[in-house]
Amino acid sequence: MRLDPTTTRTAPAADRIPPCAGADGCRRIRGSEPDYGRHPITLITHEDPIGKDLIDHRVQADLPDRKDGWREQLGVRRLAGDTFEVACLPFFTQGICHRDVVAVDDDQLVTSVVHKSGHRTLRVALVMKYEVDREKAREMIQAKVSETGLPHEWLHGTYLAVDLPPGSNADSLVHLLTSLAQSGNLFWEIES
Structure with a gap:
């Protein structure tokens, strides 16, 4: 992805x-x-x-x-x-x-x-070539997701899906993802 x-x-x-x-x-x-x-x-x-x-x-x-x-x-x-x-x-x-x-x-x-439930899904795909870099990014993202309290799932520590219920605020997570994406370390999207 x-x-x-x-x-x-x-x-x-x-x-x-x-x-x-x-x-x-x-x-x-x-x-x-x-x-x-x-x-x-x-x-x-x-x-x-x-x-x-x-x-x-x-x-x-x-x-x-x-x-x-x-x-x-x-x-x-x-x-x-x-x-x-x-x-x-x-x-x-x-x-x-x-x-x-x-x-x-x-x-x-x-x-x-x-x-449709009104929930949205924030999806992330980590694309770092080196496992050590991917693990560092994963830890940063996991800390931010935990801080938001939003339900989420990981697949192989590389793919993340975050539930965005109606009225939820993921601005701090989106800010982090945007900065990591600018350096080419991941791709992300929000789908309704």
Whole structure:
């Protein structure tokens, strides 16, 4: 995921392919092999979702603007029938935020957003080449996020998603992210 720091809009789709750094964050689903005429699916999972106590189902969202076969698994709470409330912070799924209500099909794949919650998602991708630099930036960002008290999730210590409930103030975090982005150390965006 590469985000354009000057506009807080997403950069070209080819530059935003999510990583697959290990079994904790991504995994290959073997049930969909190329032998069957389909691409294998890589699934991005959440290490520690903010609504883990509410999650009673897991659904998947296609990531068509990334790469064929990539999906993000979302922890959700069933409301009724095929509608679910999102109980995690999507790292890569565009158009879905925490507490949005989504509809899913029989394959447990998100088909639409039924109701927007008013929450926004602040996403960060650290892009430092050296692990030591990435860890320093991560610590600075984590301290600022903790100071704001906003719910958040990390993926592999490289990707951050922060929940921005209606009326929340993330100005101090945005200021820090803007300065780090100017030096080329990260990309960030805010999505509603």
